Amino acid sequence: MKYLFYAALAFFIYLIGSDVYHQMTKKGPNSTRIACQKECKVFEKIYNKNLAEAAKTALLSGNYTLKSDIKKARYMKSRLFEYVHIEDVDKMVGDAIAKQKHPDIHSDKQLLIDYYIYENDKEDPGKKTKKSKLYAGYLYFLFMLDGKKAYVVQIDFMDPQGRDIAKRIDCALESFLTALP
Template sequence: MNKILPGILILVILFVTFAVFEEVNKFDPKQKRLQCQEKTITFEKIDFEHPIWETNNLIETNNFIIKSNIEYSKLMPSHLINILTVEQADETLNKVLNTYIKYDIPNDKKLLIDYYIYENDKEDKGKKGPKSKLYAGYLLFEFKLDNKLVYKIQTDYMNIDAKDIEERMDCAIKSFLSIK
């Protein structure tokens, strides 16, 4: 009996320690880590199994590829179609990325920045409620290394004239680079 009691006590302590550690390290995708994320609705997904710091330096050393798309509204007249093309969006993103490039060091590994811009289709009957019609659209960024998702962020843009898209792109890149 004297030998069993310390074993049980050790197991209880280990269990409590593990539970506390798990709770402290839990990631909430709706939690706002940066001030720019508080401006609009922003969601994140971080894959802790892949080394994000390895991918961060791929942006800082100019080793990335951009893949992009724009989904214009279909059920209502598109405001975005006459304002922004994929090429213009890529140009804007490259302008943002250039502010984060520190060195130009060739690397065989390339970070894929796969993003698209979605124009909110307010005539879509599948919208969840009136709040879903408040934003002009959203940007969804996926950062991939070796075809594996490392980080994903979705952030709304509010202006139908797309004037805040550059700011939201900057927030997405800044959010990604802030994870070390």
């Protein structure tokens, strides 16, 4: 009887330990697949693997169209766009893509990269936690092929003057290019 009690106790402790381990190691929607993703919060989603692969080929061939927008803070005075200009960020995106372009890869498909720069509104009454007020904003990239979503990545930047945006653009592109094996 005594041995049965110890066996049951050991099994119970094992179950609790196993559950704690799984809770601590489970993955959420944010990603840390590559080194640059460890520096900031990244959320990504592959909508269609085949489309994402074709979109990757179109990007590497340089066959893309860029569509950009900004989303200013609504509840606080917008300051980010005194320092960050969409034309400059468009050039940063183009330069980052040019670094990835391969001359021997060709695609007839036209990739649409639809992105926006979101300024974190720290006075938004919907923001409940201090963590949600730490970052300066985020970049949201949507990669579309044939009018369909292939891949989305959202990546935070911390500098209130946007000095880390170029680095985050590089990370967003690397995330896209490495999303599929």
